[in-house]
Amino acid sequence: MDLPFVVATLTRRGMLSPGAPGRVLSQLNTLRKWGYSLAGELRQAADRDPDRVALVDDGYGSITYGALLRRAERLAAALRSSLGLEEGRRIGILCRNHGGLVEACVAASLLGADSVLVNTGLSGPQLDVVAQEQDLRVLIYDAEFADRTVGLPAHIHRVDERRHEELIATAPPEPLRPPARSGRTIVLTSGTTGAPKGARRRTPSNFGPLVSIIDRIPLNVHDRMLITAPIFHTWGYAALQLGFGLRATIVLHRRFDPVATLRALDRHDCRALFAVPVMLQRLLEVPPPARRPPVEVVAVSGSALPGGLAPRFMDLYGDVLYNLYGSTEVSWASIATPADLRRAPTTAGRPPHGTRLAILDEHGAPVPRGRTGRIFVGNDMLFEGYTSGNGRERRDGLMDTGDLGHLDEHGLLYVDGRQDDMIVSGGENVFPSEVEDLLAGLPQVREVAVIGVPDQEYGQRLAAYVVLHRGETLDAEAVREYVRHYRARFSVPRDVYFPPYLPRNATGKVVARDLRQYRG
Template identity: 75%
Template sequence: MDLPFVVATLTRRGLLTPGRPSRIAAQLGALRKWGLSLGGELRQATARNPDRTVVIDEEGAELTYAELLDRAERTARAMRAALGVRAGDRVGVLCRNHHGLIETIVAATLLGADAVLVNTGLSAAQLATVAEEQRLRVLVHDAEFAERVVGLPAEVHRLDERAREELVAGASPGALRPPERDGRIIVLTSGTTGAPKGARRPTPHGFGPLVSIIDRIPLHAGDRVLIAAPIFHTWGFAALQVCFALRATIVLHRRFDPAATLAALTRQRCDALFAVPVMLQRLLEVPPPDPRPPLKVVAVSGSALPGGLAPRFMDVYGDVLYNLYGSTEVSWASIADPADLRAAPTTAGRPPHGTRLAILDTAGEPVPDGAVGRIFVGNEMLFEGYTSGATRERRDGLLDTGDLGRLDADGLLFVDGRADDMIVSGGENVFPSEVEDLLAGLPQVREAAVIGVPDPEYGQRLAAFLALHPGETLDPEAVREYVRHYLARFSVPRDVVFVRYLPRNATGKVLTRELRRYYT
């Protein structure tokens, strides 16, 4: 990424402001010595603003940057001394959003160990599989997950919150040196259709990744940010990285509750909210506070924005919504700003600076504007492969996202869904997401999901699952007629199933495998 653009963006976002020479020197020294790992980012922020509050959580913790670094260092020394954790080992973290989660991840990187971010929605059997496949040496977990970790392999050390606190309190003094290798962050894929896979995230080698994001999403140094997205997910973890780089104050709640979130945004005077799309839907279901939270940015990612959600949210909270499309494997691909979302509410936006995006056919050739093809992305933070040794297809330095999409004449990206979600019904290609967006616009519908199911005559057919707002009713034939009015005949769902709620994982993605059980 070109240096003038980096400098201009960092200046515009308040990161190159004057300061005490001794602190700036210490900040640069921390970056030079520790790099841009999460531990290095925390060290540079501490060097510059040691007394600034870094995290406020609902457990009552309100830690400064210096206090958080001290706790993370004590955690690291304790894990090394008591549990033998060394560079290259893997530390599992099964925690909700609170300061202990952050301390543990930072501690692992300070030792050069890999932190495996474990989805809080996994079952006991899935946890045991993850522990074995990821070769965990330690699993740090919240007390609420005690019953789920009973079946882990005997060689895995298990630390609940109380045990971790005892280790930290008893940690011996002593300075930590930069590890012989960078500790990696391993994020588990969402596993909506199968077992989660571990994806190795690279350590940034410069300011390019940060600049790519904050150029399009106007976050500033010292902002106050509520991270509602789970930090074990790529988007929540990205928010944590950005906040450390910005020397921001982070507000955390263990669980998302719309009323509590709105109250915290107002009480803590938050400038920004990081969330997943379903959280916006929940926020709109409770009365907005008066006055409104002083939000300048609401940044969402993790799943597609349902049709109509973006303008409805901005009508209430202002034109502050930014939608990032990406994945665990490619990090980011495009960002839609409020103007993009007003013009085209379902768009994924445009590639940010330093990102290449191409829509390719099955032979790897570019398709014309408006034509659907496979989405390939290139940027500085493409994943390093799965921990199993597998990877994704690459073409000319671009990585396959696994999604299908198209670019319009103005360069806006539209994502049609996963390549393996597209169905062929009676010889016609059908994208369930197009039908989902249409059905989500019905006033009676709270949320909608459309999937392909086997059909003896047509090969496959569409089935629509609808959760309605309380007190609302819909007739299945009326739903089919509504789709028939707007879309082609082969897009009409043969089956319309009404459910109380859609099954979702902890990041808000619909678990399609649970819906398919209706047909097994």
């Protein structure tokens, strides 16, 4: 990434504003020694703004950057001296969004240990598999998940919230030095279809990744931001990294509640909200506040925006919505701004500065604009591979996202669906997401999922699972007729079900295999 662009962006976002010379020098020296890991980001923020509030958590309270660093250092020292967590070892973190989770992540980074961010939706048996496959030394967990830890091997040290505080209180006065090896953050993927895979996330080597995001999403130094996206997920963790980099005040909620979220935005004067798309749907289902919250940036990622959601949300809360498309493996691929979403509500936007994107056919050749192909992405934060040793296909420095998509004549990206979601019905390629977006526009529909199911005559066919708003009615034939009017015959779902809700995992994604319970 070119230096003039970096300097211009950092200046525009207030990160190069003058400060006390001693603090600025200490901040720069910290980055030189500790790098841009989570520990380095927190340390530089504590050097520059030690008395600024870093975290606000209803159960945890408020804590400054200086105090947060001291607690994380004491936890790190105790984990090493009492539990044997050394550089290169792995610690599992099974927590909702709160200060204790942040302290655990920073403590691991201070030691050069790998943090395995555990999805709070995992069952006990899945957690056991993860613990063994990832060779965990320690598991830090919220007390509410204690029953899931019962089957863990005895050699794994278990640390609940009470033990967490004991470790900090009894930590030895042990100086911490930068580890020779930066710890990796391991995010678990594909946990809804079996044993989840561990993806090793790269540690930034400079401010480039932060600059790529804040150039397109207007986040500023010292912003106050509410993170409702789960931090165990790539997007929530990225929000935490952005917050530390910007020396922001980060507000956390353990669980998402739409009414509590709107109140928190106003009470804490939050300028930014980090969420996943289903949370926006929930915000639209509660009475809007008497006055619009002060939020100027609502940044979402993690799944596609349902058709019509973006304009409906912006009509109520202003043109503040930014949609980042990416994955655990490629980090980010593109960002849609409010202007993009006004023009094309389902677009994934354009690649930010320093990111390359290509739409390729099955042979690796670029396809013309308007034609669907495989989405490949290149940037500074492509993951290092799965902990199993496997990786993803690469071509000319670009990595396969696993998604299919196309570019329009304006260069806007559209994600047409997962490569393994596309079905072939009677010889025709059909994308379930296209029908989902169409049905989501019906005023009676609260949410919808469309999947492919086996068919003896056509090979595969579509099945639609339609959740209606309270008090609304719709029948299966009306759904089919609506699709028939706007789409080709092979896109019409032969099966239409009306479940009370869609099964979702902890990150808000629909769990397709659990839809079968609603058939019949």
